Amino acid sequence: MKKFLNEAERFVPDMIEGILAAHPGRLASVADDLHCLVKGGPKTPNKVGIASGGGSGHLPLFLGYIGDGLLDGCSIGDVFQSPSADQMLEVTRAIDAGAGVLYIYGNYGGDVLNFDMATEMASMEDITVETVLGADDVASAPKTEGQKRRGVAGIFYLFKCAGALAAELAPLAEVKRVAEKAAANVRTMGVALTPCIVPQVGKPGFELGEGEMEIGMGIHGERGIRRGPLVTADTIVDEMLPAILDDLPYERGDEVSVLVNGLGATPKEELYILFRRVARELQQRGITIFNTYVGEFATSMEMAGASISLLKLDDELKRLVSRPADTPFFSQPQL
Amino acid sequence: MKKFLNEAERFVPDMIEGILAAHPGRLASVADDLHCLVKGGPKTPNKVGIASGGGSGHLPLFLGYIGDGLLDGCSIGDVFQSPSADQMLEVTRAIDAGAGVLYIYGNYGGDVLNFDMATEMASMEDITVETVLGADDVASAPKTEGQKRRGVAGIFYLFKCAGALAAELAPLAEVKRVAEKAAANVRTMGVALTPCIVPQVGKPGFELGEGEMEIGMGIHGERGIRRGPLVTADTIVDEMLPAILDDLPYERGDEVSVLVNGLGATPKEELYILFRRVARELQQRGITIFNTYVGEFATSMEMAGASISLLKLDDELKRLVSRPADTPFFSQPQL
Amino acid sequence: MSMDVLDLYGAAGAVHAVRLLMDEHRDRLVALDQAIGDGDLGLTMPKAFAAADDYAASASAVTPGKMLMQAGMAMAKAAPSTMGTLVATGFMRGGKAVAEAAALDTSGLASFFRAFTAGIMERGKTQLGNKTVVDALDPAATALEAAAARGTDIRTALAEAATAAEHGRTAARQMMSQHGKAAVFREQTIGIDDPGAAVGALILQGFAASVQT
Amino acid sequence: MSMDVLDLYGAAGAVHAVRLLMDEHRDRLVALDQAIGDGDLGLTMPKAFAAADDYAASASAVTPGKMLMQAGMAMAKAAPSTMGTLVATGFMRGGKAVAEAAALDTSGLASFFRAFTAGIMERGKTQLGNKTVVDALDPAATALEAAAARGTDIRTALAEAATAAEHGRTAARQMMSQHGKAAVFREQTIGIDDPGAAVGALILQGFAASVQT
């Protein structure tokens, strides 16, 4: 395990302390708990608060999206572990500005349990909470069992669209509606080349042979749909992209935003090599690319691999994707 | 070699094609050469053009910094190889808007030869070219042989300061002066945990044992100052930071900008764990942090490792660091 | 203290009795959970019930229901694992259902455990027969409802409920796991104990033990 | 064509002669460069001189100096390696120094090779004695200057210069590399041929050969 860390037990708190130290004023922890993070500065009255959260080890997920035009707060668990309902509640309290709170998080059992629990606890305090789940990973369950699908990098688009609308002081129902619309229109598929190591475990959660890849693997190493020899970048895209396109389906004449996400160790050079093929294939199929994000948006620490997400746009989503956003980990001017 | 690529020979062109496809209008290649890249759109009359360049494999170096408030053009070689003087000349021609061109690049033999050659060729065409070298790596040569030092991640600050001033239409001599001032005030030190693989070579350029690290290693794997067992993040910072601080030296009362750079495979979590210690140590020494960048600014493909850079600020550099910038790889609002 | 009802003090005693059982069965729960999961149950349940017990011992709540509800909040905070959250939900929902009662008779306990079980089913999005804690809890709630209909005292009723939970636990052995870490083993889980069902049985055992004199 | 001067056509012939030598010595240059570097010299030098020769063969320049200067630009474009850029610089600087001369006599050739050598020293930021191409070129330039002072014809002068370059090349064997990839081997380079010096000797050998009839 070659990591920069002190004790394995201190991986998460040391990381969060580092983040707070690097971005003073922009992020703050609440309830004296490093796992409860909110945007710095005063709340905007009547703005819907947007909270996310989940296990650590996925930066910039989740707390990296706290900032202007995206999230208001996050609760952060240990590596790959849900934070507690109590921590979610603390964040909920801290970000509620009278207009209610929207939870947007990935569809994982532990997270769902705890966020539901936090919703119940918040309702006891008369805070209205709504929930939209990210469940964009087409490899994680068949389309007929969409409610079983895991949330991966495509959740960025839920944050982006809901965050942009919330910044305009839209009411909770509207913010929830666009988050649901983004969720309904985004699909992702990933491929892993190497495992990663949870610091407290100290060894990889699974093995991938020297020349092997696994298509469809989840961001915690969940089993994918096919393991096989590593093939060329173009061939990989040619396997992944149709699975995404057929699922929604995305069709000739559609306009999309594309996100090519690195899982951690994969350099940007390679992400762009993958994107090159994505762009060509989409063009051939008559699908227009409105804009493209290439980089690390949802990682698994030092896992090598990538995912491709498409968001099908209508005028409303296009406008929201285009709005500026600014956090310590992500900054975008008006497109 | 676990990389997303097609043929090794196509690594660089495929990557550049991907980048151009992902950011249409923002970047363009000139002279029908993918290795010659400039900012999209019309030139700003009388703006000093800023060019950089060097080998591929260091994204976002170099071409990732082409955009508003940073660079106007870059020539890009094969992986870890200098582009040709001719390619530099093409970029120089394309970005000259009548106010001359400033070359800012890292101090590597091949790059120096070719940029000097390009300067000579440009002067034959009556384009005034000035040069400022990035040579911030304190591990690469003793202070007394500063002209031998290699340029690493700290070169970002040269781009940032010169780019911000050029955007204000300052004359070439002024833009050069602030680039030199930034160069004089920045120091970097790196540490590597794993090697990386040049695609056309197909195997690592050097070996690092399972529990080993190398402090001071260069971004092409150049020998560092000490190889030894991997120690804790805090201990690593405690070795690297004093070497940086003593070199300038940075002293009580100084104000700095800090850049913690990932070499490629190292996740952001770990970079923040390193930064946490940097922040504490600087505070203890009475050195104030004005702002902090944490992320990938100068990489070596999938090398695991990190570097720490400090820029000592005066009012002028602080103002220039704070100015907005926007490229496909780096975006910052006014600080 | 009458054994005809569980008052505030009695409810705190029940929580304490469950805590003692969880401590006692720590290694067994680790082993059960290791067989088809990650083994954390032996750590999270003692932690959860320690928090509930510490809260109950110092509770300023005015009814047993409100105390049990707050004890659930304390558990949720202390042990945010799957089972920690589910059991916490059970206490919160159960306590809320009987929040106004000054003391719990058999019918009050039936309401408590029915809401407890229903809360877990809702939170866990699960049904009977999926090899979970619910398969131990549901028979216990049913037994308490039957006992209440018969007008049985709480001591006998809780003893019957504990037996029903234990039967539920053993019946669950033949089921196939559908949720959580165990679900990936599917058929291989048939014939193996469900660790969550064991926790369910221990909860009832603790309540029953607390009213024996 | 007179052998007393190198006119445009003669200069093109000289470049062509060097090209043939580089092709002929390809494997030797690979081997020499592999010993203390990366072995690319056997690929880059034929490539560089092919580009120069192709340019020279079709040159529209009016003087040999201007042609040699442009040939240098063509080399730089074709072979952006260390040596490619250095030799290209040599041709550009040398050509520029004699740009106005309609033809090069011994003194013109001396000026050409002096500027050629000085240009490389400036570009490479190096001195005599650092085991580089310069250690072959400088003695050749000096020999041409001496020959010019004596009023020697270009055929004899270039033959003497080629011999001087060859002596320089062998003398460089005892030096220690200070630049580029070889520099990391330091002491270990003593006693080993410098591949760049071999290139320098071949350039002079080609020029000399081109004026022998």
Ligand SMILES: Nc1ncnc2c1ncn2[C@@H]1O[C@H](COP(=O)(O)OP(=O)(O)O)[C@@H](O)[C@H]1O
């Ligand atoms: N969705 C669910 N609904 C009800 N009970 C569940 C559910 N998922 C898991 N369980 C119960 O939780 C037990 C495992 O608890 P725990 O060890 O805390 O979970 P994990 O370690 O997998 O997060 C299982 O034995 C089962 O009884």
Ligand SMILES: Nc1ncnc2c1ncn2[C@@H]1O[C@H](COP(=O)(O)OP(=O)(O)O)[C@@H](O)[C@H]1O
């Ligand atoms: N700074 C320098 N100045 C002059 N000559 C140099 C310099 N650096 C290297 N050389 C010459 O270049 C030769 C190596 O050329 P080449 O193989 O193209 O370099 P590399 O492969 O190291 O980039 C050396 O043998 C030496 O003669």
Ligand SMILES: [Mg+2]
């Ligand atoms: Mg990374």
Ligand SMILES: [Mg+2]
């Ligand atoms: Mg990376």
Ligand SMILES: [Mg+2]
């Ligand atoms: Mg478990």
Ligand SMILES: [Mg+2]
């Ligand atoms: Mg070489």
